[in-house]
Amino acid sequence: MKGIFISFEGIDGCGKSTQINLLAKYFAKQKKSFVKTEEPGGTEGANEIRKILLRENNFKWSVETEALLFMAARNDHVEKVIKPAIEDNKVVICDRFMDSTIVYQGMRSPQAKKLSLLLFDQMGINPDITFLIDMDPEIALDRALNRETDEDRFENYGIKFQRQLRKNFLDIAKKHSERIKIIDGNQSLQHVATQIMESIETLIK
Numbered sequence: 374m375k376g377i378f379i380s381f382e383g384i385d386g387c388g389k390s391t392q393i394n395l396l397a398k399y400f401a402k403q404k405k406s407f408v409k410t411e412e413p414g415g416t417e418g419a420n421e422i423r424k425i426l427l428r429e430n431n432f433k434w435s436v437e438t439e440a441l442l443f444m445a446a447r448n449d450h451v452e453k454v455i456k457p458a459i460e461d462n463k464v465v466i467c468d469r470f471m472d473s474t475i476v477y478q479g480m481r482s483p484q485a486k487k488l489s490l491l492l493f494d495q496m497g498i499n500p501d502i503t504f505l506i507d508m509d510p511e512i513a514l515d516r517a518l519n520r521e522t523d524e525d526r527f528e529n530y531g532i533k534f535q536r537q538l539r540k541n542f543l544d545i546a547k548k549h550s551e552r553i554k555i556i557d558g559n560q561s562l563q564h565v566a567t568q569i570m571e572s573i574e575t576l577i578k
């Protein structure tokens with residue numbers, strides 16, 4: 374079994390972290406080496422960028438500049454963590470990746486999307502499989518707001534914004550149906566997990 378790059382996408386509260394933890398347990402049980410990581414972040418340098426990006430007072434950057442900072446963080450993460458792990462035949466499980474930039478920044482600016490895609494194209498990496506956990510934004514937002522976190526900039530935009538995000542994620546999934554698997558997040562934890570594991574087993578075969 375060679376290295377596999379798996380990313381998870383979806384609006385806040387849809388269950389990404391929960392499913393990533395279950396998947397990590399699944400690989401641990403199989404004695405398959407894996408790296409669990411997240412964006413924005415995943416390296417010391419990228420985490421510094423993440424801190425600034427998710428802060429309330431972030432220097433009033435334009436969406437385009439914000440997107441480029443996300444891409445800088447991603448480049449550090451890809452160079453230092455993702456590529457080395459894949460080359461070492463490990464499984465990489467990443468909480469959010471490029472699709473989140475396309476959705477969160479791209480939704481606000483076509484130029485931000487264009488700039489990000491240009492840079493991404495040069496990074497020479499793409500997930501082998503992406504799980505989009507799709508669900509009712511009202512339920513997801515309730516779940517997200519019930520968690521304790523100070524990184525609530527995006528979540529604070531509210532339900533209308535979450536609905537737009539959901540739609541944009543679904544549009545990307547339709548466009549890249551060979552890579553992105555839409556999973557219904559309204560199901561029980563175990564149900565969602567089973568579907569994810571079945572897809573990964575199919576991919577490995």
Ligand SMILES: Nc1ncnc2c1ncn2[C@@H]1O[C@H](COP(=O)(O)OP(=O)(O)O)[C@@H](O)[C@H]1O
Nearest residue numbers: 385386387388389390391392516558560561562
């Ligand atoms: N399928 C599910 N059914 C019910 N509750 C869930 C489900 N998946 C996740 N949760 C709960 O919803 C909240 C948000 O889940 P989380 O995994 O943190 O979402 P995300 O990482 O996508 O923001 C958590 O409190 C989690 O326990």
Ligand SMILES: [Mg+2]
Nearest residue numbers: 389390391468
């Ligand atoms: Mg999470």
